[in-house]
Amino acid sequence: MLHRKLALSVISILLIITFVLSGCGGAAAPDVAEGYTGTVVKSVPQDLVDACKKEGGMTIIATPPDWANYGEIFADFQTTTGVKINSLDPNAGSADELAAIEANKNNKGPQAPDIVDVGYAYGATGMASGYYMPYRVTTWDKIPDTLLGIPAKDPNGFWTGGYYGVMVFLVNTAVVQNVPQNWADLLKPEYKGQVALSGPATTSNQAIQIIYAAGLANGGTLDNAQPGLDFFNELNKVGNFVPVVAKVGTVAQGATPITPFWDYLAFGYRDSFAGNPPVQVVYPSPTIASMYVQAISAYAPHPNCAKVWMEILHSDEGQLAWMKGYAHGVQQADLEARGVIPADLAAKLPASSSYASAVAPSPAQLEAATTLIKSGWMTTVGVAQSTATPEPTP
Numbered sequence: 001m002l003h004r005k006l007a008l009s010v011i012s013i014l015l016i017i018t019f020v021l022s023g024c025g026g027a028a029a030p031d032v033a034e035g036y037t038g039t040v041v042k043s044v045p046q047d048l049v050d051a052c053k054k055e056g057g058m059t060i061i062a063t064p065p066d067w068a069n070y071g072e073i074f075a076d077f078q079t080t081t082g083v084k085i086n087s088l089d090p091n092a093g094s095a096d097e098l099a100a101i102e103a104n105k106n107n108k109g110p111q112a113p114d115i116v117d118v119g120y121a122y123g124a125t126g127m128a129s130g131y132y133m134p135y136r137v138t139t140w141d142k143i144p145d146t147l148l149g150i151p152a153k154d155p156n157g158f159w160t161g162g163y164y165g166v167m168v169f170l171v172n173t174a175v176v177q178n179v180p181q182n183w184a185d186l187l188k189p190e191y192k193g194q195v196a197l198s199g200p201a202t203t204s205n206q207a208i209q210i211i212y213a214a215g216l217a218n219g220g221t222l223d224n225a226q227p228g229l230d231f232f233n234e235l236n237k238v239g240n241f242v243p244v245v246a247k248v249g250t251v252a253q254g255a256t257p258i259t260p261f262w263d264y265l266a267f268g269y270r271d272s273f274a275g276n277p278p279v280q281v282v283y284p285s286p287t288i289a290s291m292y293v294q295a296i297s298a299y300a301p302h303p304n305c306a307k308v309w310m311e312i313l314h315s316d317e318g319q320l321a322w323m324k325g326y327a328h329g330v331q332q333a334d335l336e337a338r339g340v341i342p343a344d345l346a347a348k349l350p351a352s353s354s355y356a357s358a359v360a361p362s363p364a365q366l367e368a369a370t371t372l373i374k375s376g377w378m379t380t381v382g383v384a385q386s387t388a389t390p391e392p393t394p
Helices: 010-022 046-055 068-082 093-101 118-129 183-187 205-216 228-238 250-253 262-272 303-311 317-322 332-338 343-348 362-380
Strands: 058-061 085-088 115-119 160-172 195-197 243-247 257-261 280-281 289-297
Touching: 046 068, 046 303, 058 093, 058 115, 058 303, 068 085, 068 303, 068 317, 068 362, 093 115, 093 118, 115 118, 118 362, 160 205, 160 250, 160 262, 160 303, 183 228, 183 280, 195 205, 195 280, 205 228, 205 257, 205 362, 228 362, 250 262, 257 262, 262 280, 289 303, 289 362, 303 317, 303 332, 317 343
Parallel strands: 058 085, 195 257
Antiparallel strands: 115 289, 160 257, 160 280, 160 289
16 A cells, blocks of 8 residues: 555556456456445536446546545545446556556556546646646635645646645654654664665655655755755664565564654554554654645546546545545645534644645656656665565564
8 A cells, every 4th residue: 555656666557558458357346435434425516427327437546445535535426426436456656547547548448547646746747648638626716726835736627636745754652762753863873773664765756755855854955855865875874774665564563663654644554553553653844745636537438427536526525534534635724714624623633833844846846856866776875675574673
């Protein structure tokens, strides 16, 4: 699950292409909304709902139900339309999603995605490649033009921002007694063999932005990510870096007790642990924020269902569902102004002051940083990451 938003996964692309070429459907996929309760979203235009029912299906890719509480949104869609969702390759990354559109341009089968949910830079990339169909939801005016200092939607509706996350530390406090509060703390001798990246440094969007964020605290800027690589080189030299691809399981096991994640994932993991093991979520300062955007495939076999999906994402129900999963909905300010956020939900969300220092790179800055980090990891840090789970540090 942690690799879902990887920049490029050759393995996933090969799997998608193989599936396309084989034309095999295999056994019926499990219901992605199973275990979640949905409601009828009444704000969706009825003509769209009726058109979606006639299409009878929708295919989504790289969207696991436990990512930012997507399972509840799946349930809302199915309850509203009566149409089931076909979920492709939940662990794929953003580049894989665009590859799937490209591979299925002339394919109207169940392997052709109708909708994508991609990292911010892939909004512009996909639009430039002609992969997206423009659509402006009926709540268009409630979506801010800019958020975090960057555009929150394409003016013509080729892509629309949905939610964003902020980079935090998830710390297993059964192993780590003194919880690090900032990036510089991670270099302390007491954290020997305890700090890992939640994804491969050369392919994972999340891992790349961890390195990017570390650079901001160590002399870097949004235009210069090299200090982030230098920081991880130092982290490795002092023996604190664990060269594995960390997952929620390795945090729980104590094998990677200090691992940065997007905050909505970290809080979700914390809740799932239910205190076993005890963990803390720490917002370092400065840190990075990053938006995910959604778009309809220009070749969507079920364009009306895709439009219903977009309507639900930008309804009150959709935005609140993301917020229940600790993601920061792009329309949160509008919901707050209208007083429609339930008190119990508002009480459990992190205070905005916790991440006031977070900054978001522009698409050009993020692309440049990604290129630098991917090409410079081995030459600067020189450590290949293993996917094997290490033994916990005594």
